[in-house]
Amino acid sequence: MNISEFKKNGHMIIDWIADYFENIEKYPVKSKSSPGEVISKLPACAPDRAEKFEKIFGDFEKIIMPGITHWQSPSFFAYFPANNSFPSILGELLSSALGAQCMSWATSPAAAELEEAVMKQLAKIIGLPESFCGVIEDTASTSTLCAALSAREKYSDYSINSEGFGPENKFTAYCSGQAHSSIEKAVKIAGIGKNRLRLIGCDKNYAMMPSEIFAVAAIGTTGSTAIDPLRAIGRICKKYGIWLHVDAAYAGSALVLPEMRYMINGVEYADSFVFNPHKWLFTNFDCSAYFVKDKAALIKTFEILPEYLKTSEKSAVNNYRDWGIQLGRRFRSLKLWFVLRSFGVSGLRKIIKKHIELAQYFAEKLSAENGFEIMAPHPLSVVCFRFKPRAGISQEKIDAFNAGLLEKLNSSGKLYLSHTKLGKDFVIRMAIGQTGTEKKHVKAALDTIIKTAKSMSK
Amino acid sequence: MNISEFKKNGHMIIDWIADYFENIEKYPVKSKSSPGEVISKLPACAPDRAEKFEKIFGDFEKIIMPGITHWQSPSFFAYFPANNSFPSILGELLSSALGAQCMSWATSPAAAELEEAVMKQLAKIIGLPESFCGVIEDTASTSTLCAALSAREKYSDYSINSEGFGPENKFTAYCSGQAHSSIEKAVKIAGIGKNRLRLIGCDKNYAMMPSEIFAVAAIGTTGSTAIDPLRAIGRICKKYGIWLHVDAAYAGSALVLPEMRYMINGVEYADSFVFNPHKWLFTNFDCSAYFVKDKAALIKTFEILPEYLKTSEKSAVNNYRDWGIQLGRRFRSLKLWFVLRSFGVSGLRKIIKKHIELAQYFAEKLSAENGFEIMAPHPLSVVCFRFKPRAGISQEKIDAFNAGLLEKLNSSGKLYLSHTKLGKDFVIRMAIGQTGTEKKHVKAALDTIIKTAKSMSK
Numbered sequence: 003m004n005i006s007e008f009k010k011n012g013h014m015i016i017d018w019i020a021d022y023f024e025n026i027e028k029y030p031v032k033s034k035s036s037p038g039e040v041i042s043k044l045p046a047c048a049p050d051r052a053e054k055f056e057k058i059f060g061d062f063e064k065i066i067m068p069g070i071t072h073w074q075s076p077s078f079f080a081y082f083p084a085n086n087s088f089p090s091i092l093g094e095l096l097s098s099a100l101g102a103q104c105m106s107w108a109t110s111p112a113a114a115e116l117e118e119a120v121m122k123q124l125a126k127i128i129g130l131p132e133s134f135c136g137v138i139e140d141t142a143s144t145s146t147l148c149a150a151l152s153a154r155e156k157y158s159d160y161s162i163n164s165e166g167f168g169p170e171n172k173f174t175a176y177c178s179g180q181a182h183s184s185i186e187k188a189v190k191i192a193g194i195g196k197n198r199l200r201l202i203g204c205d206k207n208y209a210m211m212p213s214e215i216f217a218v219a220a221i222g223t224t225g226s227t228a229i230d231p232l233r234a235i236g237r238i239c240k241k242y243g244i245w246l247h248v249d250a251a252y253a254g255s256a257l258v259l260p261e262m263r264y265m266i267n268g269v270e271y272a273d274s275f276v277f278n279p280h281k282w283l284f285t286n287f288d289c290s291a292y293f294v295k296d297k298a299a300l301i302k303t304f305e306i307l308p309e310y311l312k313t314s315e316k317s318a319v320n321n322y323r324d325w326g327i328q329l330g331r332r333f334r335s336l337k338l339w340f341v342l343r344s345f346g347v348s349g350l351r352k353i354i355k356k357h358i359e360l361a362q363y364f365a366e367k368l369s370a371e372n373g374f375e376i377m378a379p380h381p382l383s384v385v386c387f388r389f390k391p392r393a394g395i396s397q398e399k400i401d402a403f404n405a406g407l408l409e410k411l412n413s414s415g416k417l418y419l420s421h422t423k424l425g426k427d428f429v430i431r432m433a434i435g436q437t438g439t440e441k442k443h444v445k446a447a448l449d450t451i452i453k454t455a456k457s458m459s460k
Numbered sequence: 461m462n463i464s465e466f467k468k469n470g471h472m473i474i475d476w477i478a479d480y481f482e483n484i485e486k487y488p489v490k491s492k493s494s495p496g497e498v499i500s501k502l503p504a505c506a507p508d509r510a511e512k513f514e515k516i517f518g519d520f521e522k523i524i525m526p527g528i529t530h531w532q533s534p535s536f537f538a539y540f541p542a543n544n545s546f547p548s549i550l551g552e553l554l555s556s557a558l559g560a561q562c563m564s565w566a567t568s569p570a571a572a573e574l575e576e577a578v579m580k581q582l583a584k585i586i587g588l589p590e591s592f593c594g595v596i597e598d599t600a601s602t603s604t605l606c607a608a609l610s611a612r613e614k615y616s617d618y619s620i621n622s623e624g625f626g627p628e629n630k631f632t633a634y635c636s637g638q639a640h641s642s643i644e645k646a647v648k649i650a651g652i653g654k655n656r657l658r659l660i661g662c663d664k665n666y667a668m669m670p671s672e673i674f675a676v677a678a679i680g681t682t683g684s685t686a687i688d689p690l691r692a693i694g695r696i697c698k699k700y701g702i703w704l705h706v707d708a709a710y711a712g713s714a715l716v717l718p719e720m721r722y723m724i725n726g727v728e729y730a731d732s733f734v735f736n737p738h739k740w741l742f743t744n745f746d747c748s749a750y751f752v753k754d755k756a757a758l759i760k761t762f763e764i765l766p767e768y769l770k771t772s773e774k775s776a777v778n779n780y781r782d783w784g785i786q787l788g789r790r791f792r793s794l795k796l797w798f799v800l801r802s803f804g805v806s807g808l809r810k811i812i813k814k815h816i817e818l819a820q821y822f823a824e825k826l827s828a829e830n831g832f833e834i835m836a837p838h839p840l841s842v843v844c845f846r847f848k849p850r851a852g853i854s855q856e857k858i859d860a861f862n863a864g865l866l867e868k869l870n871s872s873g874k875l876y877l878s879h880t881k882l883g884k885d886f887v888i889r890m891a892i893g894q895t896g897t898e899k900k901h902v903k904a905a906l907d908t909i910i911k912t913a914k915s916m917s918k
Contacts (some may be wrong), residue, residue, distance in 0.1 A: 003802055007479050007544040015550055019557040020467045033569050037777045040573035048581040052804040053700025055547065058797075062554070066794070069570025074559045081567070081768070084788070086559035088466040089513065094474055096520070098552040098744045099477040101532045101544040109539070111491050112527025115498035123506040140598060141788040151649060166653020167625030183764040184787055191785065192608060194622020224768055280788070286556045287790055306641040310539070310682055310880040310889070314867060319495045327649065327785070328599040329642055330542070330738070332745055336524070339516075346461055346510040409772060410516035422768040432770070 003055060019091070023074070024296030026438070030415025031305050032079050035069040043189045052194070054279040076438040077447060080420035082224070082252045083435030087284035089344035094286055107319035108313060114320050117335035120342065124291055125326065127347055128257035128277070131270055134293040137325040137332045142251035145276035145292035146218070148300065148326055148331035150175070150188040152274070153216040153245030155303045156296070163303065167193055175199045175216040178230055182249060197349040216245050221265050222253025225422040226378035227388045229253070229265050236271025248275040253382055255282035256358065258350045282435045283343045283350065291335050300325055357383040357434045364432055367448050373455065377429045386422070386429040391459035401428035407455055418448045461515060461625025469513050477549070481532070484896070488873025489535050493527040529876065530714065534896040535905060538878035540682070540710045541893030545742035551795030552744055562786045562789040564769060565777035572778050575793040579708040582749055585805055586715035586735070589728055592751040595783040596792045600709035603734035603750035604676070606758065606784055608633070608646040610732070611674040613761045614754070621761065625651055632673040633657045636688055638681035640707060650788040675702050679723050683880040684836035685710070687723050694729025706733040711840055712749070713740035714816065716808045724825030740893045742806065743799045747792050758783055765812035800818055815892045818902045821889055825906050831913065835887040844880070844887040849917035859886035875905045
């Protein structure tokens, strides 16, 4: 593809994307593709000769598109959102064209410095104290792993990095039973061990013992967006010298609203904090904002300086390769910068506030319907509910009914919801947060959910 | 930004990218920006109100562009390439617009199945045995960490994941002293410890002891692209039951050429293998191809299944979240598919072959010049050299001269080179592999290098 072909194909794709967003509501939200359907249409070998872009793009439309689940649909209410925006898409397009690998300051000075500037702006926007210092990671999984490793190293005086685990592995990590699976994964990867991760009920006392290292407070759990009591946990962590990591992957974006900052009351006790602009801040996946208080501990955990990476800046610069796991890094700050400026802080607030209000509206309307139960508090934009087809029915039957209801709703193509368990109850999660979601989409969802549940229970 | 503004701005950016590639040779390859120069022009706060895209884009051109090091310049010869192509940019653009989060099969069936298909095609293209099974990770750092963790778990019978390190940490890892820094990083993160990573000279015997777990063979070291003797290492690993990981991050792309497959003679002994299409296969960063023989060991190391991630497919599908560290995943297979089809295997071969020939041409011409020394074999597209200004000069002075020469060359803006140490010698690395690099760019580099060195030595 030469430059003039690129222009032609690029314009075509921009128009295609515009059409896609214009017509996104016409697609089934969750793909109706069956396992093996896409791969059966793909050849076993790559072609020997170059193919025309028209042909490749035709296959994209014919083979790939029917297998796409439309995360950007305004009726995508599953999991957490991974919302998007046009300025973010254009920022990512520029980053991918420049193709800069941002491992060191020298390999892209503007990328390193824009990242520093944007992360400072972001910390201010969400009300983080100035003692925090930020870096963009890919996902909260990675950010939380960075926190676990920094804690491990700081409390072992960096001896595990050098010597490996010695005869004593005294570490324990804590989080609530509703905290995200990435915490278990991080504790496993770091060699601490899943069985040393203690799950604590949110209603119990946090009576921690010395020799512990790592606690994770969830601001907005994945199941029901519960908010752990940060100040109370923070005081205990401070007393015993425990690394406190705050996982606000989804809920962090809501901190753009001053009235939501109560959620991080006590954040000054935290050692690290993560939230994902790629979830609810209109910045397309991936973009995870990781903030730490002790920058030196982070860098000391990850820095490497082989000869071939030495550069000659005389003054201090940030070489972000030493702030995380990967050496290679994309220029992610550009899309985030485009988003912050294109929306403005007031614009971000307006949409986030609308999403929260829509969730409250949804909960209110649904709870007024016979048979529907709201299963957890809903301080943000996620509502957990279930339908009880009749009184006196067993727990197993209620769960089975709701699993069937979810399956039926999702296979309708009209909307996409996910589920979790709260206590022993199977609950359906309505997560509102797509960029284009308006009241009419929530109303349509309500209507579909109510009609489907009632017709199934007849 | 609404849809019609997106179309307008999108077309503008496509044209800008076309112009950028048309004029890329006019930019200084390495940014001339000084530390702090970019950030000093950026405000401390994000704007409260939305800004016009024209204004944001104007700042991108004025503030950001002068701080960009042009990785896609045909005169970028530093580090390893991170090359790019128009089909890859368009693939990434579509992925970012769809904004699909590809953690599970259900969250994007086409993404999961295209990844499976493309990785199978890729394995064939580079001549990997069919026993290998692939997944796309972000970087080789992550792929190598996955290998180290899988090895740790397999050899501890998955007990470290569950119990953490116990009283005995008997693990040892091996690689050559020229292997990549990501191996040290992986060994640290996994809790094995840097001091248990033994660096072995390539010319010594690989006399390994039982109770070891992990060896890394480099196919194309970062310093000089040396090729470790895979079959000899593989035999020892097999004898002692050691996990053998092959790091071909850069050189793997050259395996598209059948005549280069001698490099992986013995690959059937390997347990895992990584190479980065984002280095030398025209697929923009990030895209790392990780292949394993024992898929179950990989999945067992990483799988998690909280309630909210359970899906209801009746038959076996790949949930790639369990194949690596991150839960969230971008739709990376799309750009790789566009590249494989747009170039065709013969097209890929042609350019890679040209790059290797250009490196041989460069080495031949430079070695014919008085004072220049080629410092290592150059089987691929990287040539390590230095200039000896006069006979009898001390080691320190030769090193200092070459560091000064490198600095002067890079600050000219005409080309960008990097360096390493081989033994005690400071050497300059000429890495050829940008998509647009032609003989004229190599000739111009030769001319600049020779003239600069000779004028400095006068």
